Structure formats: structure tokens, C-alpha cells
Amino acid sequence: MKVNFLSITTLGIGFILCPNLVKAQEEISTTEGLDTEPQNAFTLSAQLRPRLEYRNGAYRPLQEGEAPAILTNNRLRLNFDYKHSDRLHLYVSLQNVNVWGQAPQIQAVDRTGGMSVFEAYAAFPLANTLNAKIGRQVIALDDDRIFGSLDWHPAGRSHDAVNLNWMPSEQWTLRSFFAYNQSGNATALLNVNTPSGQHFTPGAGQDYQHLEALHAHYSISEAQQLSFLFANLGYRTDNSADQNMQTFGAYYTGKSNPLSYSASAYMQTGKNASGAKKSAFLLAANVGYRVTPSFGLTAGVDYLSGNASDDTSGKDKAFNPFSGTNHKFYGFMDYYYVGFTPNVGLLNPYLTANVRTGEKSNLSATYHFFAPAAKFKTDKKHNSLGSEIDLVYNLKLQSFIGLQVGYSTYFANDGAKALKNTPNARSYQDWFWCSLNINPEIFSAKF
Template sequence: MKRNYILIILAILSVQPILAQFTLDGQFRPRAEYRNGFQTLIPEGVDAGFAINTRARLNAGFSTESFKVYLSLQDLIVWGENPQIIPVDSNNSFSVFEAWAELQLGSGWSTKLGRQVLSYDDQRFFGGLDWAQQGRNHDLAMLKYKKDKFMMDIGLAFNQDLDENGGPLFGFQNQGTAYPANNPFQYKAMQHLYLKQQWEGFSGSFLAVNYSHQNFDDTGAADGVNSLLTLGTHLNYKKNSFGAAANVFIQNGTFFNGGTDVKGAYLLGLDLSYKASSKIGLGLGLEIISGDDLDTTDQTEAFLPTFGTNHKFNGFMDYFYVGNHVNTIGLFDIHASANFKLGEKSSLLAKVLNFKGQQDLPSGENALGTEIDLVYTQGFKGYALKLGYSQLFAADGMYELKGVTEDAAKGSQNWAWAMLILKPKFLNTAKPD
């Protein structure tokens, strides 16, 4: 399979572009992580984890006045995963990350077809999830319009999840509602509308997303679908040294497990920024994500930021909404940050976040803890190095939420990482201006 993709790229390279642009670039991004409480509380007596992995991407783009074509191939390499001298990719991680064509229809209209990244505004609901080495993409068809400072995207997606006999394509889990009952990202169909208007110093957008999951009965046969509707807006204001951004989302429908109704779920966020000087930027914000009041089992008020770049929000240690904290007590997040420019190519980000549940736990507790995040960035000629450290000071509610006692958890919950980023540009046939 890898050989076929390489042959395709070589064939493209052999074509002499006429009145067209061809680009070939890549990315090499190794990252080492020390995990001593990342995503969940590490118990006392358990050793910290350490691992190194690498994202390797090769991107090819070809564009003319009437169309664009883009192909991105990637492999995710965990160091030591392959046995020595055995030519296999043991984790089957090689994939096509993006493969799309965009056709120009005239008068500002175009259509984009294929596997692509959906990333809007601050990536709160739709994002490329670039922190995760695998990233996030969608297979869909999109009708696009852009003129002056207005844009509109209309997307339609359909994912085949049934075989020729009407059973689940990816295997049946005998849970009443089967595959993908425990995977909110593996939707059957999705429709979305995105509108954005920009003015001087201000922009506003509107997002409507409806996605559905296939239900199965106890025998594994298809048994209808369930849908979840999300409506939201993102507002952004900037004047001189001051900036403000707000998110408002609401959700109603049926949870991805097929058996829980979602009613009145919401997300509210406000972030303020101030550039104190040419070298210091300050930030202050809060976010409220509704949680389940735990009164019933067939209804929830918990909001799910399904396709967002959630690592960007609610702390870099990923205790919330990154493969966890789904349909639980929600979140009240107050945070403050400072970004220091240390040199021409270096900076330091410091952020403090305090977490509470939007709803109380069964004990009545809702305090979850405080997190400190530090990220140092150093640029070099052609590459960059990032270093990060995070520390969680867990509160009583966090121990209850994670199902461990304070005595059973390690006294120090922390996480450290180092990442090297190289983005070589192999070829660009664009004519200089």
C-alpha cells in the first residue's frame, strides 16, 4: 500500500505543470512524554510512564485556476513498536490523512470533496486536533461560498457502517445498541452549516451541526438512527491592545449511545486578552459546560464538544473531554494566562486554571482542582523546539470523580513533554511575485 502511494506522488512529480502550481512539503514531529498523572490520577506505587512517538507527513498539492487537489500521507511511529529486521508496521498506523479536490464554480462558489480537516474559529466544536499525532479529519462533500468578508460552508457526510447484509461493518458489540455505541466520533451521517461575517475589528459566525449514529438491536441488525443537533456562535472583537472572544452553544437530541435524550445542554465561554507590551500578553477567561444532574438515566443535560480540538481547552493535562468526562458533571473553568516573548524566536506561556463541576457529585462536592501549564517555545532556522510542563493540584471532587481516594493517589500529579517540529518544503513551482 505504501509503495502505491509513493508511485502516485512520483507520477505527479513527472508531470510538467503548465499555468499551475505544485507543492510538495512534509512534517517530521517527534515527541517525548513523561506521564505521571496525565488524563487521570496516577495511583500511589505506580511508576510514571515514558514514551516517544513521531508523526511523519508528506503533503502534495496541485492547483490551477479551475481546481485544487491535495493529498496528505502520514505515519505514526511509536519508538520500538516494530520488531527488529521484520519489515512490518505493527500498529497499522500508515494512513491517508487528507485527500480532497476543490472545484471552482465561479462567482465565489466552489465545492470541496473528499477527506479533509474541518476547523472553524477557535476550534471549540470543529478542529483539526493537531496536538494529537493522528489529527482529525472527515470524509464529506462541501459547498463553499466566499465573497469579500463573508463566507459560507455547507457540508454533507455519509459514512458506510453497514455491510451488504445490513449488519455492522466494523463488528457487533452486544450492548443493545451496538457499534458504535461507545464512539461518539464514528457517526453515520452529518450535515453542517457555517456562516461567518467579518467587519473592521469584529467578526461573528454561526454553526449548525446535526450528526447521527446507527442503532442496532440485540441481534446485530440495523435499528434506526439517533441524531444530535448543535447550534452555536463565536464572536471575536479586537481593538488596539484589547481582545475579547465568546462562544455560545446549545445541544438537543439523542446521545450517541442511542438510549439517552439530550435536553438543554450548553457551553458558554468568554476570553479576554490584553497586550501589556510588545513582550507581554495577558489573558483571562471562563468556560461553563453543562453537566448531567444525575436525576435520571434516560436523559442528560451534559454538553459534548464532539469534534473540537479539546486539548486546547480546560488544561493541557487533558482531564476533561479528551476521551473522558463524557456525560458527567460538566465543568466550570476559570483561567488566567501570560505569554512572554523572551527573544526574537523564543516565548514562554504560563497558564493557571481552576476547575469545578457545573453539577455536584453525589457527595455534594464539586471542586476538582487547580492546574498550572507551562510551555516554552524556541525557534531555530527551519525548525522549532517546544518544551512543556504541567502540574495538577487535585481537590476532593477529583478523587471522587476518578474513583480513587486521596491516600491511594500519588501526592504529585504532573506531566512533561518535549517536541521537535520540522516542516521541510521540498518543491514549490509557484512563480515569484
Template sequence: MFKRMIAAGVLVLAFSHANAQMDSLKLNFDLRTRGELDNGVKTLIPKGKSAETTVASRARFGIDYYYKNLEVYISAQDVRTWGETTTTAGKNQNFILNEAWAKYQFSDKFAMKLGRQILSYDNERLVGALDWAMQGRSFDAVKAAYKINPNSRIEAVVTYNNDDNDINDLPEKEIYSIAESGEITKSLQIIHYQYTGKDKFQFSAIAMNNVLQNPSGTHYDMITFGVNAKKYFENFGFFGSAYYQTGKNTQAQSKSAYQFSFNSDFIIHPKFNIIAGTEWLSGKNYDTESGKNLSFSPLYGTNHLYNGFMDYFYLGNSYFNSFGLNDYYVKSNFKISSSSQFQTNFHVFTSNGKLGFNNVGEKYSSYLGSELDMVFTHTFGKVITANLGHSFMFAGESMKFIKNVPDPKNLQTWTWLGIKITPNFKLK
């Protein structure tokens, strides 16, 4: 299938030279490979278990075609863990169509996009591309965008999900069963407003409604409202966000949850800056009523950017609808040269909700653990980027409880090496 996609791209390229009506054609590639030594990433590794080494890769190929007011984009990708298929495999279960959409510009201010597409808003806290994960994230959606003026724009998105299984479409109920971030979303609606002002000021607001489907077939609405603001001065900047979730979740629990974050960016030197801040994501208490849900869900966010690179929280369907998280952090970035930089992040994690008591009646501490992340990045020319990362998780006693690993190793670590190659070509 991938060979057929490349062949189709070559044919389109050849056709472009013979057809004067074609405005533009772009080709892009995203080839990346990442090797990881897992000695406690995502969860605590128990004593007696050896570290695991894996290598994963992505091969993505995209064609971007423009004709007058029309843009059509198609990208396909193969994502795999090395060795998961035999060397003589006759079928490829790792190949998918990552994006396939058409965008039409009705006027200078108004455009619509239809099809499989990436949705990314603000700092990707609520909705993001999830580009750290090899597979990424994309939606089947229709999106409308309106440019109010040179400084502000508004977008609206609607999705509708089904599983193409007629057996599930019963007269009394329609069943959809794919859960993401702990919720089964039948339809998603987003309205997003963004304003860019003078002196690097940015403000945005978002409203997102998840139409959730209970296994019984009943639908509920879970609504998330949020705002983001960013402002930079000469050598200082700040960022803040706040979100609130209400309605009901998939399990028909009444939702009342919040997210709050604030940080300051101190530019010590053109090559060195320090960011200090905190983020709170609300969570349940051990004695919260079963019909209530106090846990904020960052739903489609790129969580890898936030609560530690080791991904202990809000990954896949894990830790959603749980005890929440308070994250206190200090981050620094040092530009060694025009092609190299070194990043260091330190996090202190506590639970937002009360964890309760252990089997001898002692109260669990809210302290979960601390994490240190270090990443060295070097670029070779314009299209090759190499990363070397190493992280430590210093887990507290309460982390053992929430991860259900009673006897972990004393120190959890994670080491990774990544190579990314992203050439792009523009042809007239």
C-alpha cells in the same frame, strides 16, 4: 507504501517540467517527534506506579496540484510510538491516507470540495483539526463554500459513514458501530457562516446535526447551534461563545446541554499579554433521570486548546456524557525574542453538575483540581520549531471520584519535549 508515495511525487515533479499545462505543484512535509514523561497526564497516576516515558512521531507528506479551477490534494502519514514494531517489521499498520480530496472553483464565489479532508471552524471548540494529536483528525465529506461578499462566507458540509461490512446490513436494520466522542454518528451535516468586520471584529454561527445510530439500528438527530464573537481594540480584546445541544443522543436520551465561554485579552506590552476568562460545559447531576442527558459534548473539537494541556477532560471517548466542567483560567504569553516565547496557563476546575455523596454520606465538593501549564517555544529559521513543556495537576478529592483512582500520588506532573520540521516547496 511511503516509498511509493515519494516516488510518485518525484514522477509528478518530473512531469511538471515537461507539461506546460500544469499550473502549479506544491510539496509539503510535516515531521514531528515528541517525547513525554507521564506522571499523571490524562488521569491520576496511583501511588506505587512509576512514571512512563514514551516517544511518538509523525511523518506526513503532501502533494498539492493545481490546474486552472481544479485543486487536488493528497497527504499520507506514518504515526507511531517508538518501539511498537520490530526493527524487521514486514508490514506497516501505522500508515494511513490522511487527506485525499479534489476542489473545483466554479466561480469566484462558489467552490466544492470532495473526499477525505480536514474540517476546522472558528476556534476549533466544536470542530477542529486536532493537530496536537499525532494522527490529527479528518473526515470523509463533501463541502460547498459560497463567498457572499468580501467580508462574509457560508459553508455546508455533509458526511456519510459506513463500515463496509455486508453482514451488518440486515433487512430490518443497518448497524454502524464506530463511536467518536461517545456518539455513533452515521451522518453529519454542518452549516457555518463567518463574518469579518472592521477593526478586527469577527462573528460566526454554526449549526451541526449528528444523525446518530443506536445499536438497535434506530436513528436519532442531535443538533448543536452556536455563535462566536471576537473584537479587538488598541490594547484590549474579548472573545465569547455560546452553544446549545438538543435532540437525542446515541442512547436515545433527550439532550439539553449548553456551552458558554468568555475571556478578555489584555495587551500589557507588545511582547506580553494576559488572558482571563471562564468556560462552562453543562453536565448531569448524580440524580439526573436516566432518560435525560444534560452533558454538553464538544464532539470534534480540539480540546487540548482549552481545559488544560494535561487533557483530563473530553479526550477520545472519556468524560463525555458526564458531570460537565466549569473552567476558570488565567493565561499569559511573553515574547522573549523574535524566535522565542514563554507561555503560562493556570486553570481551576469545578464540576458543572452535582457529584452526589460518598460512602459515608458526605457530599462531594464541586472542586476538581487546579492545573499549571508552562511551555517554552523556540524557532530555528522558518521550518523548525522546538517546544519544552511542563505541567502540574493539583487534584482535589472529587477528582479521585470522577477518575476512579482512590489513592493517587500527591502530585501529578507531565513533561514533554517536541520537535517539528515543516518544509514546503512550490514549483511551477
């Protein structure tokens, strides 16, 4: 039924648009020669992104006796984009995410979950320098460290929120976000007729019950950018007491050929979802140097605070990058902050080399060294969590088709095995993937 809904939706939009297109053509023909601009624009685009993965130790070290996973995940999106001059922007993105083989060859029953809504929002002006965006939307700020689109994941990440944007000058942009979530668990889903209560089940698809965030961006110059973030996350389990965690800090980026550089600093206070006092911080910096037009190096370090194994203060000192695209920062094998937040925090110095291998291709190689940010002791003290090497090759096959191939290996030591609770880990852990990203624009019209 959900796939039929997509067909009906697409057909319905076609029926709606066709008369308008005919009418628009008639109006254009009757006003030929006059200096008139089309008021409406519509674009239909799609994305098909299959990705083959060989997981011989991704997410955690595989233990002796465990077989590697081999699978192909897939994302399909259909994007409907309508604009009426500068008065209204309506955007709907439908998606289907599955693993090859989940749907039977004769698909009498849809076992993949069918279509879902990735984004569905309306944006419109409220005043000359103030506009609003309301609905399901991606929140991606700065370098995706705290709020990111999570595009690597087949499903991505989007929020049900209200976004107000104010641009008082050419240098300043102020963005605010507000959200209030109601979510049930798998056996008690909410409906529009729920009569009472503030229902929220942590982990049932939502990390917070309510969100209030303010992001201020200041353009110092074309090459120097500075932004500030304040975000409050409210946690609640059904009708229990509200717990609030605040995250605030700044992000700076600049470039001066052949150098590029950036720095981030964030703190977290308030209380976590369990009610413990929060006192955590994140520091990150990197410097890039373009050696030649086709070769560059980037060195950086991330420090996310954590809880020492012998800490009895009762405070939560582990920084939580709650809505960040963590795959981008802490190793592509996703040992940290992707479904697993290390209680001891993380120290992550890294070095990346980028090589342009052709007009439409490039190769990158990154080395990560991992260590606990706080004291980590089991039967012995662990000063290291091992290291990782990530290789990624990009090739643009056509204007709307890209190929990516990646290979990573993790050198797990006793510290990594203890932290990930895999004492009998195999000696070699690696991960291979190959992905096609197909993004055609199917139809576009102005009328």
C-alpha cells in the same frame, strides 16, 4: 507493503510530472517574451514531529504503585499539493504515526500500521462564488471549540465529507458540510461489495453516522468577526433507529488595542447516541490585555453543562464538544473531554500570561481551576475538581524547525479522585514533554 506503496506512489507521481515539466519548459522556451502565466503548480512538503513525553499523571491521576509512562510518539507526513489555476486543487497528505520502538530494528513485519491517508480531497469551483471540496479533509471552524483539527494528537482528525462554500459578498461566507459513514468493527470490516444494510459501529473510528452542518461567517469589520453554527449529528447502531443531536450557537471575536476578546454560546438538543433527550449548553468568554509589547495577560472562563448526581429527569444535560480540539481549552494534561467526558460538566476559569522571551521565542503560563458544573455528590458533596498549571516554551530554531517544551502539574483533590475513579491517587501528578516540529518544503514548481 504499505511503505512500498508510498514509494511507488511517490515514484509514479515523479514519472507523471517529469514529462509535463519537460513539456512545460519547452512551451516556455518557444513562447519566450510573451506575457503568459503558468497554469499548474505543484508542491511537495513534509512534516516530521517527534515528541518525548514523561506522563506522571496525564489523562488521569496515577495511583500508588503505578509507574509513570515514558515514550516518544512520532508523526510523519508527506503532502502532495497540485493546483491548476483556479479550476482544480488536489491535495493528498499521507502520514505514519507510531511510538518509538514499535517497529523492530529489522522490520520484516510492519507493526506500526504503516502509512495512512490523513487528507485526500479535490476542490473546484461550481460557479463564480460557489466551490466544492470533496474527500477526506480537516473541518476546523472558528477557535476549534466544536470542530477542530486536533493537531496536538499525533494522528490529527479528518472527516470523509463534502464541503460546499459560498461567498455571496465580501462580508459573508457560508460553508456547509455533509457526511455519511459506514463503519464496521474490528472483526467485521466493510468492503466495497457489501450488498445490504446500513452498517455503523459507534466508536469504531467514527463518532457519528451522518453529519449535516452549516457555518456562516460575517466580517463586521477587520477587527470584529461573528459566526453562526448549526450541526446535526446522526447516530445509529447498524440497522437500529436513527438518533439525531443538534448543536447550534454563535462565536464572536474582536480586538481594540491593547484589548482582545471573544465569546461563545452553544446549545444541544435532540437525542444522544443512546436515545436520551439532549438538553445541554456551553458558554465561554475571555479577555486579553497586552500590558507591554512583550507581555500579555488573558483571563477567561468555560462553562459546559452537566448532569447533577441526584437528577432523575432522564435528560442528558452534559454538553458534548464532539469534534473540538479539547486539549486547547480544558488543561493540557487532558483530564476532561479527551477520551473522558465528565458527566457533571465542567466550570473552568483560567488565567494565562504570555511573555516574549526573544525574537524567536516565547513562554506561556496558564492556571486552571476546575469545578463541576452540576451538583456532584458521592459520600460527600464536591465543589472543586482541583487545579492545574501549564507551562509551554516555544523556540523557532530555523524557518522550518520549531522546538516546544512543556511542563504541567495537576493538584488533584477528593473531587478529582472521585470523578476520575482514582481513590488512591499519588500526592503529586505532573507531565513533561519536548517536541520538534520539522516542516520543510521539498520541491515546488510552476509549469
